[in-house]
Amino acid sequence: MLGIRGAAPGAPELEEDLDACARAGVRMVILFDRDVATGGERNVHSLAQVRALTDHVRSRLGEDAVVAIDQEGGRVQRLSRRHGFADWPSARAFASLAEAKQRGLAREMAVAVRDAGIDLNFAPCVDVDVDPASPVIGALERSYSDDPAKVAACAGRVVRAHREAGVACVLKHFPGHGSASADSHHDLVDVSRTWEGERELAPYRALAGERVGVMTGHLMLDAFDRDRPASLSPAVTTELLRRELGFAGPVFTDALDMEGVRARWSLEETIRLGVEAGADMLVHACNSPRGEHASDVVRAMEAVAAEIEGLAVRAALSRERVGGLLEPYAPSMRGATRGA
Numbered sequence: 040m041l042g043i044r045g046a047a048p049g050a051p052e053l054e055e056d057l058d059a060c061a062r063a064g065v066r067m068v069i070l071f072d073r074d075v076a077t078g079g080e081r082n083v084h085s086l087a088q089v090r091a092l093t094d095h096v097r098s099r100l101g102e103d104a105v106v107a108i109d110q111e112g113g114r115v116q117r118l119s120r121r122h123g124f125a126d127w128p129s130a131r132a133f134a135s136l137a138e139a140k141q142r143g144l145a146r147e148m149a150v151a152v153r154d155a156g157i158d159l160n161f162a163p164c165v166d167v168d169v170d171p172a173s174p175v176i177g178a179l180e181r182s183y184s185d186d187p188a189k190v191a192a193c194a195g196r197v198v199r200a201h202r203e204a205g206v207a208c209v210l211k212h213f214p215g216h217g218s219a220s221a222d223s224h225h226d227l228v229d230v231s232r233t234w235e236g237e238r239e240l241a242p243y244r245a246l247a248g249e250r251v252g253v254m255t256g257h258l259m260l261d262a263f264d265r266d267r268p269a270s271l272s273p274a275v276t277t278e279l280l281r282r283e284l285g286f287a288g289p290v291f292t293d294a295l296d297m298e299g300v301r302a303r304w305s306l307e308e309t310i311r312l313g314v315e316a317g318a319d320m321l322v323h324a325c326n327s328p329r330g331e332h333a334s335d336v337v338r339a340m341e342a343v344a345a346e347i348e349g350l351a352v353r354a355a356l357s358r359e360r361v362g363g364l365l366e367p368y369a370p371s372m373r374g375a376t377r378g379a
Contacts, residue, residue: 040067040107040291041333042325044074046082048095052332056325057099059333063340067105067320068096070157072117075326085123086155093156105365107159110152112144114179115164124151129180130164134193141193145200153204158365160201161209161254161291163194165242169218169235176217187241194242198249207364209291210246212256213280214269215239219258223299227268229259236262243284252289252364253280255318257299268300271312281317289360290317294324296331306331306339314347319357 041060045053060068070089074081083089093106108117113129120126127133127148133141152160167190168182176182183193198208216223218233243253255270263279264272270292280286293299295309304312306323313321323336344350 040069040105040320040322041065041336042071042294042323043068043096043333044081044325046080046084046088046092048091053092053095056333057096059337060100063337065333065337066100066103067107067159068100069107069109069161069322069324070117071109071324071326072119072122076328076330081326083117083122086118086151089118089122089155089157097156105158106156107161108152108155108157109161110148110157111162111164111181112148113181115162115181118151118155130183130193131168131180134183134189138196141196142200145197146204149197149201149204149206152201153206157206159207159209159252161211163197163208163210164212165190165194165210165246166212166215166217167235167239167242169215169239170220170233173217173219175222175224176219182217187238188245191242191245195246195249198246198251202250207250207252209252209254210243211254212258212293213243213253214256214258214260214275216256216258223257223293223297225298227257227259227299227302229261231259231261234258234260234262240284243280243286247284247286250288250364250367252291252320252361253286254291254293254322255280255316256293257297267312267316270300270318271304271309271316273316276317287360289319289357289364291320292318292322294322294326296324296327296329298327301327301329306336307343310339310343311347314350314353319360 043056070082072083097104112127118124164181166176168177168185171177183190201208219228221228257268257270263274269275
């Protein structure tokens with residue numbers, strides 16, 4: 040899954056990125072409101088514009104192409120009031136509301152995401168608020184609660200509202216970012232001494248039966264792997280998430296252009312390690328100060344593909360898992376991951 044630049048059909052950078060996706064068979068893209076490299080706007084200006092953009096993506100990549108976004112509410116909402124959408128509360132504020140109000144707000148947000156032509160929401164965030172000062176979770180009010188049962192209950196309402204609206208959800212950031220004292224956008228974060236195992240895994244256990252995906256975080260946890268972060272670790276993805284927790288849905292990596300992995304591994308290495316870890320979808324936002332775009336990632340994919348043993352078998356299984364998440368919401372959605 041690749042980030043694309045540009046907001047309107049015909050924009051040179053947009054067409055360049057879609058050309059690269061089309062050549063490589065990449066049919067899943069992610070949208071952002073802000074371009075990190077320039078500081079300006081990126082893919083989101085208004086509802087009508089986003090809908091025209093998502094329609095254009097499908098005209099270029101196929102009707103079954105999948106468009107994703109991060110729409111949590113609060114500090115992380117790409118569709119916001121400044122673009123003509125509503126503003127939705129942070130997870131912490133959401134959790135303080137009555138259940139009926141939560142259901143209504145979750146439904147409104149899910150419908151807005153759907154009406155913009157978006158299929159997949161990287162939300163809700165199910166990190167438990169272990170450390171309220173955690174710079175990218177607690178301090179930004181992205182956690183519903185320090186009580187994992189409350190986290191699971193709130194997140195479950197969000198997931199079900201999206202499912203009813205026809206949008207798939209991805210839980211994040213496995214195995215738990217709520218105790219981290221640093222931000223994985225900027226550093227490789229080690230939670231080995233702060234992670235509270237059963238407490239932080241509890242929301243994933245509670246929601247494993249829902250039709251959801253799971254995003255793995257760039258988090259070092261030496262109880263499972265001393266050499267690789269969760270996002271690139273077979274011990275975390277295959278052993279902990281799949282075998283111990285019994286999760287059978289698709290696994291997405293956090294963005295591979297974040298410094299949480301790129302400070303130590305090259306783009307080619309992150310691709311190889313992500314596949315070997317058992318991830319079903321490698322996500323590259325193409326939205327960092329590194330300035331990597333879709334064509335750069337495609338070249339790296341092509342360079343690495345021949346080195347990965349059993350890639351065809353892995354890809355077939357991943358297509359089945361991702362298709363199983365998305366197929367109920369749109370015809371022929373399984374085909375969206377072909378070649379990706």
